[in-house]
Amino acid sequence: MIGRLMRSATTGYVFGCNLPEPDVPRFGDFVRVPAQRGRIDVIGLVYDIVVQDDAFVRPLVAAGDLPEEYILDQRRNRQVPVEVSVLAVGYRLNEPDGDRSGYIQGLPPQPPVTLDVIAACTRDEIAAFTERLDFLRLVLEAPDAPGEELAVVALQRASAARLVNDRALFLREAGRQVARLLPRDLPRLERILRRLAL
Amino acid sequence: MALELNRVLPEVDLLSANAAERLAELSARLPSARAGLVEIGSADAALRARVQTALGMRWAGAIPTEEPVDASYPCPSAPARFDVLAADGSQIYPDRHGIALYYLINTGSIAFRHGSGQAPDCRTEPRLHYADADLYEEDGGQIPSFKIDADRDLAELGELVQLAGEQVATPTVALIDNGLLLYITLQSPNRGYADAIVEGYLAHLDALKAAGANPAGVVDRPRAASVVRLLRLAELGADQINDQALRDLGPYRHMTDGLLFADLAPGHRSALFEHGSPANQDSYKPRGHSIYLFYVRSGDTLLRVEVPAWVAQNPDRLDFVHAAIVKQGELTGGFPYVLMRAHEIAVVTHAERRLLDEALHTALIRRGLSPSISQKQQGKAWTSSAKQKYG
Numbered sequence: 001m002i003g004r005l006m007r008s009a010t011t012g013y014v015f016g017c018n019l020p021e022p023d024v025p026r027f028g029d030f031v032r033v034p035a036q037r038g039r040i041d042v043i044g045l046v047y048d049i050v051v052q053d054d055a056f057v058r059p060l061v062a063a064g065d066l067p068e069e070y071i072l073d074q075r076r077n078r079q080v081p082v083e084v085s086v087l088a089v090g091y092r093l094n095e096p097d098g099d100r101s102g103y104i105q106g107l108p109p110q111p112p113v114t115l116d117v118i119a120a121c122t123r124d125e126i127a128a129f130t131e132r133l134d135f136l137r138l139v140l141e142a143p144d145a146p147g148e149e150l151a152v153v154a155l156q157r158a159s160a161a162r163l164v165n166d167r168a169l170f171l172r173e174a175g176r177q178v179a180r181l182l183p184r185d186l187p188r189l190e191r192i193l194r195r196l197a198l
Numbered sequence: 199m200a201l202e203l204n205r206v207l208p209e210v211d212l213l214s215a216n217a218a219e220r221l222a223e224l225s226a227r228l229p230s231a232r233a234g235l236v237e238i239g240s241a242d243a244a245l246r247a248r249v250q251t252a253l254g255m256r257w258a259g260a261i262p263t264e265e266p267v268d269a270s271y272p273c274p275s276a277p278a279r280f281d282v283l284a285a286d287g288s289q290i291y292p293d294r295h296g297i298a299l300y301y302l303i304n305t306g307s308i309a310f311r312h313g314s315g316q317a318p319d320c321r322t323e324p325r326l327h328y329a330d331a332d333l334y335e336e337d338g339g340q341i342p343s344f345k346i347d348a349d350r351d352l353a354e355l356g357e358l359v360q361l362a363g364e365q366v367a368t369p370t371v372a373l374i375d376n377g378l379l380l381y382i383t384l385q386s387p388n389r390g391y392a393d394a395i396v397e398g399y400l401a402h403l404d405a406l407k408a409a410g411a412n413p414a415g416v417v418d419r420p421r422a423a424s425v426v427r428l429l430r431l432a433e434l435g436a437d438q439i440n441d442q443a444l445r446d447l448g449p450y451r452h453m454t455d456g457l458l459f460a461d462l463a464p465g466h467r468s469a470l471f472e473h474g475s476p477a478n479q480d481s482y483k484p485r486g487h488s489i490y491l492f493y494v495r496s497g498d499t500l501l502r503v504e505v506p507a508w509v510a511q512n513p514d515r516l517d518f519v520h521a522a523i524v525k526q527g528e529l530t531g532g533f534p535y536v537l538m539r540a541h542e543i544a545v546v547t548h549a550e551r552r553l554l555d556e557a558l559h560t561a562l563i564r565r566g567l568s569p570s571i572s573q574k575q576q577g578k579a580w581t582s583s584a585k586q587k588y589g
Binding site: 077 | 308310311312313314315316317318320528529530531535538539542
């Protein structure tokens with residue numbers, strides 16, 4: 001578990017967590033949260049991590065030489081309000097229906113509910129979800145998320161979730177998909193492809 | 199209909215004018231009050247005799263100690279390594295319009311180890327009370343809120359006892375965000391109940407003393423007039439002392455100790471006084487825990503600090519408490535950091551209360567009950583939620 005849901009919509013959700021660990025959550029991470037009473041897991045991409053303003057911290061920030069005890073108390077013991085915004089890019093059917101794939105790329109039928117538990121996707125889950133790359137449309141068209149940067153980092157994470165020998169092939173296919181989605185935006189396409197080192 | 203602020207604003211203006219006028223009036227009388235303190239200096243035999251007479255009339259003023267009453271003492275240096283324990287409590291009072299009758303006391307505490315480089319230890323101790331014996335008086339009435347407050351005060355000091363353990367390893371001050379004299383002694387018409395609570399409180403002070411900790415009650419923005427009462431008493435002739443004269447503060451009406459000591463230099467404390475309150479003299483003092491008080495300028499804040507006799511009468515312990523409190527306020531405008539944290543840990547938010555009630559609702563349904571709030575409460579929920587959404 002990396003956090004609990006604070007608010008949600010079909011297009012995404014925000015969860016709260018303790019101070020970020022070095023590895024989770026990170027920008028571009030794949031995360032999942034149950035919805036529809038566990039019938040689906042909404043898959044999302046972390047696109048913003050905000051450490052909220054905290055009046056108690058202000059006088060400590062102004063202190064010149066802050067003893068370690070205060071720093072540790074603030075970081076380890078206090079419920080520092082950290083909000084993580086997630087863009088919904090698909091969902092997993094936990095009760096596979098006939099010949100439908102376990103993963104659907106698109107907006108979920110219902111958003112998750114307050115206090116639901118957010119977990120980081122495993123490497124296998126990331127690899128399985130990114131077998132198809134239709135989710136890139138939602139990323140590149142997201143009105144609030146930095147779509148270009150998010151697409152690059154998400155594809156790098158998806159590549160890293162694969163066997164070393166499969167990574168180059170995956171990124172080439174991803175590049176083709178991005179080119180199909182941005183046929184009239186060559187500068188943006190070029191920036192993404194360059195970041196993917198294609 | 200919301201509060202029609204425009205109809206109150208003229209009175210808000212009058213209120214502020216009144217406050218300014220009162221402060222100006224008090225400030226004009228302040229020099230003579232401070233001069234009165236200087237005049238007393240070290241309390242002489244005549245004043246001490248008057249104090250004894252007044253105590254016999256249940257006078258609640260400040261009793262001078264050996265220190266000159268106008269003295270001011272700079273902040274001693276704090277040890278490089280010391281511990282500060284703090285506890286605070288919050289409560290949910292019984293709500294007869296709620297889905298079930300209960301009350302909750304949540305105690306939050308922190309053990310802060312100055313100079314250790316370690317993260318402080320924090321914990322909470324929630325207690326849910328729902329038995330008939332907890333909720334109802336002998337006459338069948340619902341438990342009054344002041345008894346729950348007393349229970350919370352007792353729990354706070356009990357938490358400090360837990361944190362101190364059997365023996366503290368380093369110099370340790372144990373703070374609560376209140377005076378050390380329980381209000382229950384003033385509020386409860388049931389003397390037996392008040393005595394039982396005070397007995398528990400004194401047992402906790404025994405335990406802290408045995409553990410070597412130094413308890414202190416800290417009051418921010420003190421409104422008491424204990425030293426002001428002493429000033430007034432000093433002006434009365436021996437033959438003028440009676441109940442009426444002791445109640446009347448004369449030229450010091452509305453003046454507080456806070457105003458009197460507002461000019462303390464940074465870090466300085468006032469002289470030490472013994473609390474003249476009847477509760478102190480009747481209950482605490484015979485058990486060796488007579489409460490003493492002093493005022494201290496900590497950062498931008500003037501604090502009233504109450505300590506038991508065995509701290510007050512030991513210069514090393516008194517210096518340590520003084521230094522530790524000032525040190526604890528260095529980063530937080532003067533009020534001890536640990537007390538702010540203890541409050542933060544203890545407080546039960548509206549959201550948490552809602553979650554508790556939801557859990558209770560579910561549990562009652564599992565038992566085949568049909569929990570519901572009163573129609574009055576329902577109405578409040580409807581109207582306040584409408585305001586939140588659309589108002």
